[in-house]
Amino acid sequence: MKEQEIYADLSAKFGDKIIEFVEEETLNPTVIVKPAALDEICNYLKDSEDLQFDSLMNLAGHDADGESDLSVIYHLYSTSIKHYITLKTFASRDTPAVKSIAKIYRTADWHEREAYDLYGIIFEGHPDLKRILMEEDWEGYPLRKDYVAAEFYRGMRIEKVK
Amino acid sequence: MIQSLANWILSFDILAGMGNPVAWGLSLFVVSALIFVFVALNAIVLVYIERKVSAFMQVRLGPMRVGKFGSLQTVADALKLLQKEDIIPQMADKILFVIGPWVILVASVVTFAAIPFSDTLLAANMNIGLFYVVSISSIVVLGIVMAGWASNNKWSLYGAMRSAAQIISYEIPVGITLIAVVAVVGSLNLQTIVIAQGGTGNLFHWIPIPLPNWFVFHDPFLFLAAFIYLTGATAEINRTPFDIPESESELVAGFMTEFSGLRWALFFLSEYANATLVAFLVSIIFLGGWQSPFSTYGGAQVGFSILTLLAIMWTVFVKIKAKRLSIFPVGLSLVITLCAWLFPGFALWLASPGLFWMLLKVASIIFLLMWFRWTFPRLRVDQLMYVSWKVILPISLINLMGVAVWMWLTGEIQF
C-alpha cells in the first residue's frame, strides 16, 4: 500500500488524532500524529488486515533547533506486505510526554529508553524507563541542542565539546 | 626402591654407622624429592608440548622466542609466576585459600608413589596400589572445593560445585571399570598387574592375531573398558571436553578465578600431574605398562617391519587424500627397522621391557588427551551428568559382568 493510502486510511479511522501528511523535504513520507494517540494508532497499524505493520525498524528522537518541540520518529515496516510508513510525533520541550509503544513492538523497549536517555522524552507506559547508554546519574540529555555539559562528573572533568 | 636405597647407603662403611632408621628416612626424603622433581619438570615439559601441539593443530607456530623453538618459554613463564605478587582477596577465607592449592598438589603428587615406572623403578611396592592411587587422587576434589569456596567469588563457587559433582559422578564408572581389571588379575598391586600382561597371545583369546598380552586385547569387554576408563578419567582430571569446572568461556576460570602467581602455578602443576597420572594408569592397566610390545628377540624386527609397512600405507593415503607428502613417519620407522635388523643388540633393547616403553605409552596417551582438548567443544553440565550416570555407568556394569562371563568361557576361572 502506498503511504498516501495508509494516511487516508488512518485519518478516516482516527480523525483529528492524525495531524498531517508530509511528503516534501523527506524521502520517507511521514504521517504526523498526536503523541497521546500513538499507542492506539500503532495497535491499529499492527493488527489491521490490510496494513500488518509487524516490525518497527527504527525509533529516533530528534531536536530541531533547541527551542521548538522535540519529536520522535517511527519507521515501520511490514514483513508480510513489505510496505513502509513513517510516523512522527511532537512533544513539548518542558513536558515531553509520548505514549509508549514498547508493549506493541518490543523493539521500542530499548529504543525508547535510548530516546529518553539522550533527549529526555518521557514514554508513558514504558515498563522500565531508565537510561541505557549513559550512566544512570548523568545530568541532562546530551543530544538536545541546548544541552550544556556539566563541568564534572563524579569528580572527573568532562571534556568540552564545541 | 626406598628399601634398596637404604641398603645401598648402609653398604658404605663410613655411612653404616648412621643406623637403619636414619638411612631409611634419608632415602625416603630422596625418593619423595625425586618424585616431586619429576612432577615439576613434567609439568614444565608438558606445558611446552601442549602449546606446541595445539599450535600445530591450529596452523600456527606456538612459542618461538625464548630458547630454540621456544623451548625455554615455560621456564620463563614459571619464573614469572614465582615473582608475581601474592594476592589474597580481602573477603576470602584466608586459611582455606592458602591450603586449597596445596591439598590438590599433594594429592596428585603422592599418587606417584605407587606407580611402577619400570620393573625396578618403583617408590613403594604396595599390595593395594590401585586402591591407593584411586582413593588418594579423589582428595583433589576436596582441594578444589576448598579453593572455590574460600575465594568468595560466585564464579569460583560454581566451578567448585561443578567439579565436585563431576568428579564424584565419574569416580563410580571409573572404579567399576578398574574392578573389571582387578577381577582378571586378582590383585590390586600395580606391579603385579603389569607383570600379568607380559608375553604374547591371541587377540581376544581366540582370534589368531598374535598380539602382546595386554589387557586391552584380553577380551572385547576390557577393550571397551579401556575407552570407558579414558573417558571417565578425562572427566576426572577436568580436561576438555569435560573441563566444565574451569570452562574459561563461561566461568572465567572456575575455581581458579581468584588465584594468581605461585598458587595458580600449583593448580597448573597438579593439573598436568593428574593428566600424567591418568596416562600412567591407562598404560599400566590396559597397555601393559613397562612391558615391551615385542617381548621376544625377533619380535622387534618383525614388529617394526610391520610398522614401517603401515607408515608407508599411511603416507600413500595422505598423499592421495590431502595431496601432500609427509615422509617423517616413514623415515623414522624405516630408520628404526633398519637398525633393528642390522644391530641385534638394538633389537634386543627394543624387545626388553623398561622405562622407555612406559614413557612412550604415557606420552601417546597424553598426546591423545591433548588431541581431545584441541578438537572438541565442551559439554554442558547436565549433558556431562547424563553421560556419566545414564551411559557410562550401565555400560561399565555390563562390562564387569561380561568380563566375568568371558573368563569363565575361556577357562581362566572355574566355579
Next chain:
Amino acid sequence: MGRLHAEEMVLNMGPQHPSTHGVLRLKLRTDGEIVSHIEPVIGYLHRSFEKHAENLEYQMVTPFTGRCDYLGAMGSEHGYAMAVEKMMGIELPERVEYLRVIFAELQRIASHLVALGTFGLDVGAITPFIYCFRERELILDLFEMASGARLLYNYIWIGGLAHDIPPGFVEKTYEFLDAFDKHVAEYNQILTGNKIFIERAADIGVMTPEIAINYGVTGPSLRASGVNIDIRRTQPYSIYDRFDFDVPLGEGIHGTVGDSWDRYYVRVLEMKESAKIVRQALDQLPVEGDVKSAIPRRIRPPKGEIYFRSENPRGELGYYIVSDGKNVPLRLKMRSPAFSNLSVINEIGQGFMISDVIAILGSLDIVLGEIDR
C-alpha cells in the same frame, strides 16, 4: 529442623568476562545453574557517535561509522555513503558500485568468520576460532591492499572510493575465493557436524519468527528463524539486483527452527553466498571508470530527512539523517542491528543454563561497538 532456605542468586556476567564479546554486562538471576532472568546492561562502550556526528561535516563522519561496527566497517561505511548519496541524488560510476559490493561482501565473510569462530570459542572449541581467523587474515590482506588499513578503512567515501584498487587485487581475490570453498568444508568438519557442538547448540535459545520480528531482530539471526527477509533481496540497494544469490534460511536440521545451531549454520551458508556474489561482481567488474569522479566538492544535502537501510553482516543497519541544508548533519541516528538483536536475549534465554546463555549470546553475534555507539 527448619526448612531449607533457598533463594535466587544474582550473577553479574561482565563487564569483564571472556564471553561477553566486549564490555557487556548481563545481570543473571540464577537458581543453581538455571537462569531465570537476563538483564543486559549496556553503555560501557558508549562513545557518543551521534553527538560527534552532529558536530562534524558529512565526509568526516565516515571513519566514525566504521568504528561503530568494527567487524563490519566496510558495511557501515557503505550504508552511510549510500544514505547521503540518496539525499543528494548522486549517480555513481558502475565501477564504484561493483567495487563497493565486492568490499561489502568480503566484509560480510570476514565478519561471519569471526562470528563462527567466537561461537565455537564460547562452547569450548578453540581450534575452529584460529581456523576462522586464518581466512579472515586473507580478507584483511585484501583490504589492506586496497585501503591501507586492516580494521577501520575509511575507504568508501560519499560519492566514490578513497582510491582505486591496486593492480593484482582482482587476481588475489579470485585466489582467495578458490581456496575459500575448501576452507568452509573444513569448518563443517571440525565444528558444524561435531556431535558435542550439535548437543550444545541445537534446541538452545529457540527464537520463533513472531518473537524475532517483534523484537526487531534482523540479519542472519532473523533468517535462522525461517523469515525470508534480506534487504539485499526485498529492497535491493546499490546493484544487488544484478547478482544471483540465495538467501539461506534456518531449517532446524538438528533441532527446532530458530535455535542457536540454525543461527550458526545460516552464517556458514551466507558466507558461501557472499563468495558467490564477489565472484560474479569480479567477473562483471568494468575495467574503465574513475572511482573519484562522482565525489561532490561540497557535501550539503538538501533540507530533508531520510531513513536508509542496508544489510550489514549483523542485520539491518539503518541511518536516519536529518539535514537542514548545511554541511553538518542536524541529526544522525544509527539504527544498529546488534542493539535490537541483543534485546531479545531475555526472551529466548530464560530457563536455560549459564552455559547455554553464553552459547545463545555467541549465536546472536553482537558487536558492542555498534550497540553502544
